[in-house]
Amino acid sequence: MNLSFDNSITAKVVKAIAEFDLINDGDKIAVGLSGGKDSTFLLLILKLFNQHFKNDFILEAVHVDPGFDDSTALELKKITAALDLKIKIIKTNISDYIAAKEEDNPCSKCAHFRKGAIINYLKDNNFNKLAFGHHLDDAVETYLMSIFYSGQLKTLQAKRYLSKNKIEIIRPLIYLREDIIEEEIENKDITVLKSSCPYDGRTIRSEIRKEFNKFFEDDLLFSNLVSAMREKNNRELWPAEMDKQILTKKMKNYWEKG
């Protein structure tokens, strides 16, 4: 399989790996493989690094089959075999559960079950890292969603240690734009699978994503948003909210003549 990428692309992924210390000697890394473009691209580029990095690490793939249909799992077995990588297919009945419960928010439920199933498998098989295919557009989208819907400045982290499970989530594509991944994967001789999930593209998040995309097409605006995700000393934010009782007392003081 053709594993060559433009230098500017590998440089961005290696930058994230180096800056956030994502891959070390002796790591056992599982790529969470959905069959979509992002995690497929991640698998390809990590396979390339696995062949050429000085760091020696084990690379495998893990796929959670939500139970909508079998075709994705079969296709993923072919892709990983062509890359000479092991894959674990975890069969679940997430689809039945979601259908039976008529969930308001099936995607977050599904993601929660999926992560749980993967983490259990990783713990039982001595993996220390789980790699996800999130990219720069995902990080900015999460940042804006967090401001809009929970009033907090939060974004996707390049790595997050799950101390209870002793597994580190890593996101090596965090500096890559989505359109670059799309272009690269189109040039590879690989089938990117359409999601078999009936909710795909029908969620509130996908509606919001369409709105954001209008802004994300403007490179300058996008790079300003990226810059706004960095920790900085020159933040000019309001101080934390004052204790209600203290504030009420202070306010009363304005009215009571001594």
Ligand SMILES: Nc1ncnc2c1ncn2[C@@H]1O[C@H](COP(=O)(O)OP(=O)(O)OP(=O)(O)O)[C@@H](O)[C@H]1O
């Ligand atoms: N069924 C699955 N099994 C294993 N890992 C998964 C599965 N679905 C998603 N993931 C992992 O979680 C990441 C984020 O999931 P999300 O559903 O947001 O996918 P996405 O942004 O559409 O990416 P992709 O193009 O890889 O599907 C994916 O990039 C992938 O690494």
